[in-house]
Amino acid sequence: MQTQIHTLDKAGIINELQFGNGISHAIQEGRRADFSFILSLFSDDVRDSTPVEKLTQIDTTEEALRRRFELSQPQALRSDQESYPLAATQAKLFHSSGLPSAKLCHYLKPDALTYMPEDTFNLPEDVYHNLSGHQRRQLGETESKPLIPIDLYNQLIAAQRSFQIQTQV
Known part of the structure; x- marks a missing residue:
């Protein structure tokens, strides 16, 4: 069962086109469990199903502009x-x-x-x-001082108890 789950995770199911006729058969035959299982396998990330163009960002820093216009x-x-x-x-x-x-x-x-x-x-x-x-x-x-943890008292008590347990064993 564990290997089947990992296989489904690696499949990368994004939309209904990857199932072929499986969804339409589930609808026509009234198999709600199969239909809901198939829908649950779809990716919920909109970036998977929407084509996105990568935008190149133009370098407009002051240093880049100085180089471009040859300014001192x-x-x-x-x-x-x-x-x-x-x-x-x-x-x-x-x-x-x-x-x-x-x-x-x-x-x-x-x-x-x-x-x-x-x-x-x-x-x-x-x-x-x-x-x-x-x-x-x-x-x-340059470094800020570390703050005292809120649960310092609880940490000290837990450390004391673990030390007492270790010394008794």
Whole structure:
């Protein structure tokens, strides 16, 4: 019996066309049990019996559009470690060749819009240094602390009882 069930599961019966005349004979002869059994074997997933076309999704991310129209990278809003040498180069060009040279360098590769302090978790430096050590540590934690399970007491009692049973055996 078990192998018959697995055979029916693997058959992948989707609609009445796969049974041929079996349904019409069951209807004509009044065999309700056979008819209901055959209907129960049909797939209830609409995607099995409805033709569905696979749509290709067009990549419209900002990076893809920048590649397509050959645009340069946008100006960074915040500074990072790579911003400082670029700013130094632009300052050097300003002092040696003037404002047009510094502007040209900025237009070719723009530097960051603002230079914020680093390693302060996006807080102003005076606010970050005013935090306690515990608050700074909490800002640095990436994983959330696991919550205490609701049924902790029941788990502890069950563990104690199983330990007592093991020690008595």
